[in-house]
Amino acid sequence: MTGLDALTFKPWIKRYPADVSARPTLVFPHAGGAALAYRGFGTALAAAGSDAYVMQYPQRGDRLTHPAPATVAELAEDLFGAGDWAGIGPLRLFGHCMGAVVAFEFARVAERRGVGIEALWVSASEAPSAAASAPALPMAESEILAEMVDLGGTDPALLADEDFVELLLMAVRADYAAFNRYACGEDVKVATDIFAVGGQGDHRISEDMLRRWEVHTEGAFTVSMFDGGHFYLNEFTADVAELVNDL
Template identity: 75%
Template sequence: MTDARSLVVKPWVKRYPVDGGPATLVFPHAGGAALAYRSLGTALAKAGSDAYVMQYPQRGDRLSHPAPASVGDLARDLFDAGDWAALGPVRLFGHCMGAVVAFEFARVAEREGVEIDALWVSASEAPSTVAAAPDLPMAQNEIIAEMVDLGGTDPRLLDDDDFVELLLMAVRADYSAFNRYACDADATIAADIHTLGGDRDHRVSEDMLRRWETHTTGAFTLSMFDGGHFFVNDHTAEVAELVNDV
């Protein structure tokens, strides 16, 4: 296993290294920046994972990078950001849209001979169900309403015009790619899939999480936590320990 300090990755990949620990790659939700997952990255490192949080284009230090045309293109872009094979078996963690991006990352990785140990799915619909769902909104007022409904964004920030402008850029880039996404029902990865959800999440139900089982030829588990769509923010240490223990 490669020493985390010697692994070459793109500078926009945020690292929380633990030398000798298993690698966990984190994929943010739609519109989410890597900085929003600093607490999870830190918790994963504390639990023993060598954590890497991905940064998508059109935000943070990738503000000038063009928006991906598709989720597949985004997954490939993130795969090309580092020599992940050097880390040994890799774990993936994705929240909401990030779980679908992580799934497509796993498909690329497995085709390229990179071993994916497990995919952790947090608050996400299954890939094969995305195309049948209503398109995500692109108008400003609808996006803001979506952010309020989902939670996870400090409402005070939505009164800041500069913040809203940057948020809209990131969200539209992700939503546009996600609205074009389609996945066959029989598309699978060899990696185990472990799903996590909030018992009060009004957007992603336990039944929706269970549909991920069809996308793995390995093991499948489901764990529910107290909370809503962003339950992870209230259970960061517990989630990190769970990811590191399995």
């Protein structure tokens, strides 16, 4: 980022601007995910007509030394404080897996601060109330790596690289620890519309699970399903970007 962007947004927010003035879409990665992993999606959003801003969580990438927030709510506050979101107009939010819950909490912060949220896209994620009551996520190295293999989305060759695994474990543990402390009741809602999206072949998050997001909005709700598994987004990057931008 340069010029005004450099003054109003933290440098670790990765921006992919559209060729012409466009509505902003903020992207929230999955647990353990770095902003770099969403470069393709950010580029696709820009090509579809969105100004994309990909969030970077602490304990990875250029935030490697930043302390991990203790809770998802603290992470959302951290991300909200990283940019002049009120200055770029109504926001669209897109979160994948754990990132959907982070985006939900970001929307709650934004609505309390008077920043308009145009839409919340939640991808391959349990609803907040369901996530809060789910069993604790694993913290042991062997269990985390088994989880990564089961979810897919990570190159198996990278999981054989000790240096990569060390960094991955740092990021995942930070996110899982915050997620394990998460609390949210079914009565907690955002005013913005929620659009759920997932993969037909996702063995972790079913369409019925996605539909539980409906209780968390005071607005409209829809579900869209693509072929593919938990990381269907990697296969249908351009299609999902078009879906988000067509709103």
